[in-house]
Amino acid sequence: MKIRFILTGEGTSDLNLVDHIENVLIEEGFSEVSGEAPDLSMFQRPVGRTVREKLDALLRHYPNADVIFVHRDADNAGIVQREQEIIAAADGLVAADRGRIQPVDATH
Numbered sequence: 001m002k003i004r005f006i007l008t009g010e011g012t013s014d015l016n017l018v019d020h021i022e023n024v025l026i027e028e029g030f031s032e033v034s035g036e037a038p039d040l041s042m043f044q045r046p047v048g049r050t051v052r053e054k055l056d057a058l059l060r061h062y063p064n065a066d067v068i069f070v071h072r073d074a075d076n077a078g079i080v081q082r083e084q085e086i087i088a089a090a091d092g093l094v095a096a097d098r099g100r101i102q103p104v105d106a107t108h
Contacts, residue, residue: 002032006062008054009037009071017071038062051089059093 003025007018015037025033040047040057047057051070058068070089072082 001030003030003034003066004064005033005035005067005069006058006065007035007037007069007071008040008051008058010073014071017069021069051086052093055089055093 005021005025007014007021009015009017018035018037022033022035025035038058038061040054043057043061045057047053051072055068055070058065062068070086072086074082077085
């Protein structure tokens with residue numbers, strides 16, 4: 001099975017996660033995996049810095065992506081706060097038939 005994904009993160013250091021995600025998806029049984037972490041500053045209309053603004057832009061520019069991964073450092077906020085931030089940001093952007101929000105615990 002084939003899967004296409006997009007990753008949005010906090011900066012250029014997150015670009016290394018694309019290879020890792022590709023490897024994990026292959027290990028999970030996908031036969032063809034393609035993913036990227038686009039530079040949102042290159043879009044003609046500027047994209048804001050919030051998770052919601054990034055998701056909105058990615059949904060418009062990458063309508064054929066099967067999955068959008070959102071990476072946020074826990075920083076001092078903690079993992080629960082970041083999960084809630086991502087879920088709230090996706091509310092109303094991702095329809096039930098389009099997919100679901102599934103926070104991933106990156107510590108495992």
